Amino acid sequence: MQNNVEALVQRYLATFNETDAVRRKALIEAVYAASARYTDPHADLEGPAAIDAFVGAIQARYPGVLFSLAGKVDTHHTQARFTWHAAPKGASEPVAIGFDVIALEGERIGRVFGFLDKSPG
């Protein structure tokens, strides 16, 4: 299960990096359950379409910034926690650092509880 959840987290982070609108939508629909809810300090969203629009807005606001896993994914039962970094390609310092807990719904993400440890400017 650890491997499956880690792969899911990597695909979740990849949705933020996929700037092709068609591929991003497909990836988001594969990663999130139809009833998924995503909540971070700036957004509280229901469903893959709303999440897709939000990710598109993030990409437009922070062009070239890439999201990556920082450290390990800690998972048990149907939940996981992990830290992520967002940084321009090649940059040594992340512009944002976040921490998420995800709750699974089957093999997809049912809930994202997002928090920020470092906000961009």
Add this chain to the structure above:
Amino acid sequence: MQNNVEALVQRYLATFNETDAVRRKALIEAVYAASARYTDPHADLEGPAAIDAFVGAIQARYPGVLFSLAGKVDTHHTQARFTWHAAPKGASEPVAIGFDVIALEGERIGRVFGFLDKSPG
């Protein structure tokens, strides 16, 4: 809201310290929604009665160990994250360190997503 959630977190931690069975049950019913689910690495429980039995078992296994908030409660929308310590009264080192995300249901806890940063021996 910050103050309300912080107070709720303090009451949540207080359930682990309340060893009077009648008072503990009442506190747990006040803190958790009827449909609450509590999941940590060792338990996945539904409803206040199951959670009450679990907390009672923890108290029997680790007598005299007290739970307390470590650091700040970070809350937004209907979620919060925080770290807790569990230590014998007067001890300088916690025997266990945990990290929880809670999701609110109205003014009570609907979900606990618990993780451990230090396990007791």
